[in-house]
Amino acid sequence: MADLPKLMKSIAIREPGGPDVLEPAQIETPTPGHGEILIRVAAAGINRPDTIQRMGLYPPPPGAPATPGLEVAGEVVAAGAGVTRWQVGDKVCALVGGGGYAEYCLAHEAHALPVPKGFSMVEASALPETxxxxxxxxxxxxxxxxxxxxxxxxxxxxxxxxxxxxxxxxxxxxxxxxxxxxxxxxxxxxxxxxxxxxxxxxxxxxxxxxxxxxxxxxxxxxxxxxxxxxxxxxxxxxxxxxxxxxxxxxxxxxxxxxxxxxxxxxxSTLRPRGIEEKAALAAALEAKVWPLLDAGRVKPLIDKVFPLEQAADAHTLMEKSSHIGKIMLTL
Incomplete structure (x- = not known):
């Protein structure tokens, strides 16, 4: 963690409201706890729950970051105690409880999956939540x-x-x-x-x-x-x-x-579920769906990609419901 910045770029929800309440902010770079990895985010997905959270109608579950964002892809830059699967430098995509709209994001190691063969980081980050x-x-x-x-x-x-x-x-x-x-x-x-x-x-x-x-x-x-x-x-x-x-x-x-x-x-809802439930889902996906992704038989549709700073524009597009496939953020 010594070579990582103390502060990182993120998107904050200034107050409940429309897309214009999303604004760039500097917040403290998180430190991985037991069983967690820290991901340098290359891309993050926009999902409908993000817009509902922004409106103040879907608060993060206890312990989750206030920063929106439920799926990311990037490189592992640090690992907490007890992490056995991932090492610094691994490329992963992950389901997260929040915090995706930022330079760095924590994920439980069991909720991360390898970036499928031939996938860009944008494509990989479009996978977890959906x-x-x-x-x-x-x-x-x-x-x-x-x-x-x-x-x-x-x-x-x-x-x-x-x-x-x-x-x-x-x-x-x-x-x-x-x-x-x-x-x-x-x-x-x-x-x-x-x-x-x-x-x-x-x-x-x-x-x-x-x-x-x-x-x-x-x-x-x-x-x-x-x-x-x-x-x-x-x-x-x-x-x-x-x-x-x-x-x-x-x-x-x-x-x-x-x-x-x-x-x-x-x-059902996904975000409030426990670590073990989400880990079981990740294992099922890796066994039954990831081979299809690796083989190129299934691939996410990407509608539009925005830089992180334009998260408000991405939310505006989401709420127009004119998109076909995923709306993404890149860093």
Whole structure:
């Protein structure tokens, strides 16, 4: 740590509000504790929870940095006591509890993964938050199996583009909703049947595409009136997994179809989970998904890259919802 600066560049949230409350700040460079590594950040991902935190609606969990940012990639520059896997100089990407919008960021060693073969740091930093989220919700909670039909809303978001690729490569039929012809074409290019929700009723389209069966697993980040419509679109024994509520978390719902179709309604958040849970997710991804990344069979879509100092512009783009894939920061 002797050759590292005492202070580092970061992005601070001046007060709860719009993108303009994000501003450059100098803060103390963190020191890794037991089981932690310190990463010199080359790139960091922008995720929807970052914007919610900025608005004051999603506070960091206890012990997490106030600096936003949930995924990074870079070089290990220091390791705390008890670290066995990583050494100074290793190139990694990592899921973090916060602190990604900065020159240096702490990560638990078990939440870091090697940069896949041939990946740039920007591409590597686009992986952790989205791939951890998709894996735990689609393949663990949703238990998606080969041959089943998977419906994902927000098909061109970072989560959506990841979910389409993984569900397709593991043998499922994928249907994705999106809000423009350009976005629908992007979903189709990734392997999904696309439904333009502004022009088509996704419930009717799912029924049509499945011969009346419906979707076995639905990944929803919309909420609101989609809660009832997802129940209508689900197949018998279907699983509906909620991970966000862009249109609100309350709705008037008829639960009779839940009983009659034996549906499972579930959901999860990732950030507050414990070290062991996240470590188990990292291990599952490394065993089952990282070989696909190394082979070039799956790759994150990058919409736009901003320098760290332009984090406010990156948040503005995120909130326009015009992006296709991930929005990134570089240092």
């Amino acid at each position: 791939f951890f989220t998709v894996w735990t919700n689609v393949f663990e909670r949703g238990a998606l199996k080969p041959g089943e039909t998977f419906l994902v809303h927000g098909g061109t978001s970072g989560i959506g583009t990841t979910a389409i690729q993984l569900a397709s490569i593991f043998g499922s039929t994928v249907i994705a909703t999106a809000g423009s012809e350009e976005k629908c074409r992007a979903c189709e290019k990734l392997g999904a049947h696309a439904v333009n929700y502004r022009e088509q009723d996704f419930v009717e389209e799912v029924k049509r595409l499945t011969g009346g069966r419906g979707a076995d697993v639905i990944l929803d980040m919309v909420g609101g009136d989609y809660i009832q419509r997802n129940i209508q679109a689900a197949a018998t024994d279907g699983r509906i997994v909620s991970i966000a509520f862009l249109n609100g978390s309350t709705a008037e719902v008829n639960f009779m179809p839940v009983m009659l179709k034996r549906l499972t309604l579930t959901g």
